Amino acid sequence: xxxxxxxxxxxxxxxxxxxxxxxxxxxxxxLPWVGGPGxxxxxxxxxxxxxxxxxADEPLAGITTVLASDGVTPLTYFYDFxxxxxxxxxxxxxxxxxxxxxxxxxxxxxxxLDVQGVLRALVTNAAAGEVQEGASTITQQLVKLTxxxxxxxxxxxxxxxxQSVARKLREARLALAVExxxxxxxxxxxxxxxxxxxxxxxGIKAAAWTYFSKAPVDLTLPEAxxxxxxxxxxxxxxxxxxxxxxxxxRDLVLDRMQDASFAPAAEIxxxxxxxxTLVLGEAPARGCYEATVSGFFCDFLEKHLTNKLxxxxxxxxxxxxxxxxxxxxxxxxxGDAAVLNTLALEDSRAGVFTLQEPGTGKVRALSxxxxxxxxxx
Numbered sequence: 001x002x003x004x005x006x007x008x009x010x011x012x013x014x015x016x017x018x019x020x021x022x023x024x025x026x027x028x029x030x031l032p033w034v035g036g037p038g039x040x041x042x043x044x045x046x047x048x049x050x051x052x053x054x055x056a057d058e059p060l061a062g063i064t065t066v067l068a069s070d071g072v073t074p075l076t077y078f079y080d081f082x083x084x085x086x087x088x089x090x091x092x093x094x095x096x097x098x099x100x101x102x103x104x105x106x107x108x109x110x111x112x113l114d115v116q117g118v119l120r121a122l123v124t125n126a127a128a129g130e131v132q133e134g135a136s137t138i139t140q141q142l143v144k145l146t147x148x149x150x151x152x153x154x155x156x157x158x159x160x161x162x163q164s165v166a167r168k169l170r171e172a173r174l175a176l177a178v179e180x181x182x183x184x185x186x187x188x189x190x191x192x193x194x195x196x197x198x199x200x201x202x203g204i205k206a207a208a209w210t211y212f213s214k215a216p217v218d219l220t221l222p223e224a225x226x227x228x229x230x231x232x233x234x235x236x237x238x239x240x241x242x243x244x245x246x247x248x249x250r251d252l253v254l255d256r257m258q259d260a261s262f263a264p265a266a267e268i269x270x271x272x273x274x275x276x277t278l279v280l281g282e283a284p285a286r287g288c289y290e291a292t293v294s295g296f297f298c299d300f301l302e303k304h305l306t307n308k309l310x311x312x313x314x315x316x317x318x319x320x321x322x323x324x325x326x327x328x329x330x331x332x333x334x335g336d337a338a339v340l341n342t343l344a345l346e347d348s349r350a351g352v353f354t355l356q357e358p359g360t361g362k363v364r365a366l367s368x369x370x371x372x373x374x375x376x377x
Contacts, residue, residue, distance in 0.1 A: 198234025295372025
C-alpha cells in the first residue's frame with residue numbers, strides 16, 4: 001500500500017469518526033448510518049479523491065461601483081450583499097487570533113477536521129444538557145457557507161443546510177480537499193470574507209465599518225473580540241440591540257484568547273474593562289433609489305447595462321465591477337436647478353431636462369422635477 005493511499009485511508013477514517021461524533025454534538029445522539037460504518041468508510045475514501053469544484057478560486061460576491069464621468073465621484077453602488085473582500089494583509093493579527101480562539105483553536109494544526117474538538121464539544125454539551133459548543137472547524141464552516149451562498153436553487157440551499165449524514169460527509173470531504181489546495185491564511189481570509197456579522201454586514205471589512213466606522217487594520221483587541229463573537233449568532237449578540245449580551249459574548253472570546261495564550265493577560269484584562277462603544281457606519285448607497293446623483297440617470301444607465309449591453313443582473317450586483325458612466329456632475333447639477341426653477345417638485349406637470357453630447361450621443365445629464373422612487377410619476 002502506497003504512502004499516499006495510507007494517508008487517504010487515515011483521513012477517511014478520521015472523517016468518518018468526526019462525522020459520527022459531530023452528529024452526536026448536533027443531535028444529542030449518534031446519527032444512524034445506512035449501510036453501516038464500513039460502507040461509509042469506503043464512500044469517504046472515494047470522496048476524498050474528488051476535486052471540490054464548488055470551492056473553486058473565484059472572487060466572492062462584492063459591490064459594483066458606479067462613478068460619474070470624472071472617474072472619481074460615486075453615483076451609486078449595485079449589490080445584493082454588503083461585502084467588501086479583504087486580503088490577509090488587511091486583516092490584523094488580533095482579529096485573526098480572536099476568530100481562531102473562538103471558532104477553532106486548533107485551526108493551524110488540524111487538516112480540516114478536528115476529532116479532539118468534536119470530543120470536547122460532546123463532553124461539554126452532554127454536561128450542560130444542551131448544545132453550548134459547536135464542533136465544526138473553520139474550514140468546515142467555510143465549506144458550508146460557500147455552498148449556501150453559491151446555491152442557485154432552493155434544492156441546493158436545502159442540501160447546503162440540512163441536518164443529514166450526507167451533508168456532513170460532503171462537507172468533511174470538501175474540508176479535507178480545501179486544506180490540501182489552500183494555505184491556512186487563504187482559508188482564514190475566505191472565512192472572514194464570507195462570514196455574516198449581523199446588521200447586513202458580510203465579511204470583516206463591512207463589519208468593521210458597520211460597527212466601528214474603521215478599517216479592519218485599525219481594530220483594537222476588544223473590538224476584534226466583539227466581532228469574533230458575532231459570527232455564530234449575530235442576532236443574539238447584536239451590540240446595537242443588546243449591549244449586555246454582546247459584552248458577555250465578547251468577554252467569552254477574550255477568555256478563550258487568554259486560554260490559548262493569544263494575548264497577554266494584562267491586555268485581556270484591559271479589554272474586559274473596556275465598554276463597547278459603537279461608531280456606526282452606513283452601508284454604501286444601494287441602487288438607483290439611493291443614488292447620490294440623479295436617480296433617473298442611474299435608472300437609465302441600469303437599463304442600458306442590462307438590456308442593451310446584456311450584462312446579467314447577478315454580474316452587475318455581485319461582480320465587484322467599476323463602471324464609469326457618462327453623467328457630468330456639474331451639468332447634472334445645473335440641469336436639476338433649471339428644472340426645479342421652472343417646475344416645483346409638487347407640480348403636477350413633469351419637467352425634464354436632458355443633455356446629450358453632440359457627435360457621441362453620450363447622455364451627460366438627465367433631470368426631472370421628481371424624487372426618483374418606486375412610485376415616481
